[in-house]
Amino acid sequence: AQKVTQAQTEISVVEKEDVTLDCVYETRDTTYYLFWYKQPPSGELVFLIRRNSFDEQNEISGRYSWNFQKSTSSFNFTITASQVVDSAVYFCALSGANFGNEKLTFGTGTRLTIIP
Amino acid sequence: GAVVSQHPSWVICKSGTSVKIECRSLDFQATTMFWYRQFPKQSLMLMATSNEGSKATYEQGVEKDKFLINHASLTLSTLTVTSAHPEDSSFYICSAIPAGQRPHEQYFGPGTRLTVT
Numbered sequence: 001a002q003k004v005t006q007a008q009t010e011i012s013v014v015e016k017e018d019v020t021l022d023c024v025y026e027t028r029d030t031t032y033y034l035f036w037y038k039q040p041p042s043g044e045l046v047f048l049i050r051r052n053s054f055d056e057q058n059e060i061s062g063r064y065s066w067n068f069q070k071s072t073s074s075f076n077f078t079i080t081a082s083q084v085v086d087s088a089v090y091f092c093a094l095s096g097a098n099f100g101n102e103k104l105t106f107g108t109g110t111r112l113t114i115i116p
Numbered sequence: 117g118a119v120v121s122q123h124p125s126w127v128i129c130k131s132g133t134s135v136k137i138e139c140r141s142l143d144f145q146a147t148t149m150f151w152y153r154q155f156p157k158q159s160l161m162l163m164a165t166s167n168e169g170s171k172a173t174y175e176q177g178v179e180k181d182k183f184l185i186n187h188a189s190l191t192l193s194t195l196t197v198t199s200a201h202p203e204d205s206s207f208y209i210c211s212a213i214p215a216g217q218r219p220h221e222q223y224f225g226p227g228t229r230l231t232v233t
Contacts, residue, residue: 037224042226043207043209043226043227043229044224044226044227045160045209045224045227047224091159091160095222102148102213102222103150103162103165104150104160104162104211104222105162106159106160106161107159108158108159109158109159111157
């Protein structure tokens with residue numbers, strides 16, 4: 001069975017501070033994908049990143065960066081110089097890599113509030 | 117590209133009535149679609165996997181007779197909440213995988229907010 005744990009339920013930081021959202025996962029699959037999604041108050045999921053289990057390189061996209069560590073089964077997400085527009089609920093998710101095993105397992109989400 | 121729409125975006129219905137929610141892939145064909153449910157301030161929970169031309173596969177604990185799923189074409193899946201009750205009030209989100217695409221390419225619709233009074 002697959003499981004995704006986001007231990008941080010809510011985080012509040014002052015604008016321009018850096019913030020890291022934690023994600024720990026469990027899976028028996030040898031090949032899998034990890035995702036981060038942003039859900040603003042409108043409810044629509046916004047795709048942020050997808051990472052293959054074979055690719056442990058960290059990734060940076062603007063103010064966003066992701067740290068994938070297979071040894072600790074973690075896929076953490078850092079926002080640098082946070083902005084009010086970053087306020088949202090962030091979900092980490094996991095899926096298998098094979099056809100028929102592609103359903104997503106979501107973590108419980110972290111509600112991020114950026115204080116102006 | 118890869119746009120998924122849902123209709124309606126929100127709906128209010130009376131207890132005991134049925135509600136149909138549509139999920140459409142606008143610019144691609146999707147052999148597989150998923151239906152998720154999200155209660156307020158909670159995570160997304162997969163309800164069922166919808167495969168074109170075959171019966172949906174429901175997750176454990178989801179009543180298949182209550183949540184009817186029909187994937188009648190490669191661009192449309194429908195979720196019908198039958199005899200809705202207030203506890204069915206939730207945010208329903210669908211996603212779709214483009215036919216022939218690798219399984220991790222999943223695109224989400226904007227969601228449908230259902231309120232049962």
